[in-house]
Amino acid sequence: MxxxxxxxxxxxxxxxxxxxxxxxxxxxxxxxxxxxxxxxxxxxxxxxxxxxxxxxxxxxxxxxPVDGAVVAPRRFRPPTRRVLVLAILAAAGAEDAEDITTTQDLSDRVRVLSAHEDVELAHYDPDRFAERTLFVKAVHLLVSVGALRPTARDDEDQREGWAHRRDAIGGAYEVRRELLLRLVDPASLRAALTGGHDAGAPHEAAARIGLMRKLLELPVVLYEDLTDAERFYLTGQRHRVLAWCAEMTGWVVEQRAEGMALIAADEADTDLPFPRLRAADFAALMVLDELVRTYGAGSVVTADELGSAAAAVRERHSQAMTNDLRVGNAVESTALDLLGALDLLRPTGVPDRWRLTAAAARYRDPRVVAVNARLDEEGEG
The missing domain is CATH 1.10.10 (Arc Repressor Mutant, subunit A)
Structure with a gap:
C-alpha cells in the first residue's frame, strides 16, 4: 500500500x-x-x-439519520439529558457572546435564557453546586465538538475551580462560530424529521448503506440483525464490501458463521477498547467468562444468574477488586454496563433477561496472570 x-x-x-x-x-x-x-x-x-x-x-x-435513527451506538456513558440541555443553551448564548468568552459569561447567559417565559425548561440555578458542576460538563462538551476553544492549557483546572467557586470567571474560550453554527446541520435535521435523507432511494442503495454502516459502526454484525435486503446485498456483493472496508480503513473483516466484525488495527481506533488494563474491564471480562462457561454463547441469562457470576468473580479475584468494586452489586452493574455497550450481553426485551451474543465466545477462557502494576480504574496501570 x-x-x-x-x-x-x-x-x-x-x-x-x-x-x-x-x-x-x-x-x-x-x-x-x-x-x-x-x-x-x-x-x-x-x-x-x-x-x-x-x-x-x-x-x-x-x-x-435514516428513519429517524442512526446506526452508530450511543457513546459509552454519554452526557446526561441535563448536561445536553445546558450545552444547547450555552451554544445559543455563545452565538451572541464576544469572540472571547468565559465560563461565567456563558453561565450568566444561560441563566437568562432558561428563565425566559418561552423556554419550557427547568430554570438553571448557578448558585447550586450541582448545577455548576453540570454546567462545567456542558462547556466541556462544546469544547469537544469544536464550538469553543480554550485559550489556556489549564482549562480543565479553571472550569473545576469555577464549579467550586475558587475561580471567578472560569476558563476563557474563543468562540469558533463556524463550528458553532454547524452544531445543528440543516440536512441532518431534515433527515431526522422526514424519516431519512435517502427516502425513496433505490432498494440496493438502501441495503448497501445499511450494511456498510453496521460494519463500520457496530462492534459486531450478526447476520440475524440484517434486513432481508442487506443479507441479499451481502450475498451478491461480499467481495465488494470487503474490498471497501480494506480500502477505507486498512482493517481486517473477521468472518464467522454467525456474523462479521471489522477489527481495528489499534485500540485507539475504537471508542470502547476492551479489555483495557483496568479493574472494571477485568471484572467484566471475568463475569463474561463465567457466564459463557456456565451457559454458553447464545444463551439467555437472568438477573440472578448474572448476580451469581459476579459474586463468584468477586470472591475468586478479591485482590484484583478496587474499593468501588467491593461495594454492593458494583461488579454486577459494572459488567452489565460495559458488556451491554459492547453488545456482548444484549437485552431480550423481557425485564432482567439478557442474551449472550455469539461474539461473547471470542472472550472465553482468558488467561489471567499476576502483574505488579496496579489496575487503575481511570487509566492504564
Whole structure:
C-alpha cells in the first residue's frame, strides 16, 4: 500500500473517531483530511450515506439519520439529558457572546435564557453546586465538538475551580462560530424529521448503506440483525464490501458463521477498547467468562444468574477488586454496563433477561496472570 492510500485511511478512521476535526485541534490529521476531502466525501456519501463538510479550518462529519435513527451506538456513558440541555443553551448564548468568552459569561447567559417565559425548561440555578458542576460538563462538551476553544492549557483546572467557586470567571474560550453554527446541520435535521435523507432511494442503495454502516459502526454484525435486503446485498456483493472496508480503513473483516466484525488495527481506533488494563474491564471480562462457561454463547441469562457470576468473580479475584468494586452489586452493574455497550450481553426485551451474543465466545477462557502494576480504574496501570 502506498503512502497516499495510508493517509486516506488515517483521515477516514480519524473522522469516524472524531467527527469534528480542526486545523488547531488535530494538526497532524488535518492536512490529510484537506488533501483527501474529495475522496473522503465520496466514500462517506456513497458508501455510508453520511455528509462530510470541509472548510478552510475544520471538518465535520454528519451521520445523517435514516428513519429517524442512526446506526452508530450511543457513546459509552454519554452526557446526561441535563448536561445536553445546558450545552444547547450555552451554544445559543455563545452565538451572541464576544469572540472571547468565559465560563461565567456563558453561565450568566444561560441563566437568562432558561428563565425566559418561552423556554419550557427547568430554570438553571448557578448558585447550586450541582448545577455548576453540570454546567462545567456542558462547556466541556462544546469544547469537544469544536464550538469553543480554550485559550489556556489549564482549562480543565479553571472550569473545576469555577464549579467550586475558587475561580471567578472560569476558563476563557474563543468562540469558533463556524463550528458553532454547524452544531445543528440543516440536512441532518431534515433527515431526522422526514424519516431519512435517502427516502425513496433505490432498494440496493438502501441495503448497501445499511450494511456498510453496521460494519463500520457496530462492534459486531450478526447476520440475524440484517434486513432481508442487506443479507441479499451481502450475498451478491461480499467481495465488494470487503474490498471497501480494506480500502477505507486498512482493517481486517473477521468472518464467522454467525456474523462479521471489522477489527481495528489499534485500540485507539475504537471508542470502547476492551479489555483495557483496568479493574472494571477485568471484572467484566471475568463475569463474561463465567457466564459463557456456565451457559454458553447464545444463551439467555437472568438477573440472578448474572448476580451469581459476579459474586463468584468477586470472591475468586478479591485482590484484583478496587474499593468501588467491593461495594454492593458494583461488579454486577459494572459488567452489565460495559458488556451491554459492547453488545456482548444484549437485552431480550423481557425485564432482567439478557442474551449472550455469539461474539461473547471470542472472550472465553482468558488467561489471567499476576502483574505488579496496579489496575487503575481511570487509566492504564
Amino acid at each position: 502506498n503512502r497516499e492510500a495510508a493517509n486516506r485511511q488515517r483521515a477516514f478512521t480519524a473522522l469516524l473517531r472524531s467527527p469534528v476535526l480542526g486545523r488547531r485541534t488535530h494538526p497532524e490529521i488535518w492536512p490529510l483530511v484537506r488533501a483527501n476531502r474529495v475522496t473522503l466525501g465520496e466514500w462517506f456519501a456513497q458508501r455510508l450515506g453520511y455528509r462530510l463538510v470541509v472548510t478552510d479550518s475544520a471538518a465535520r462529519l454528519f451521520r445523517l
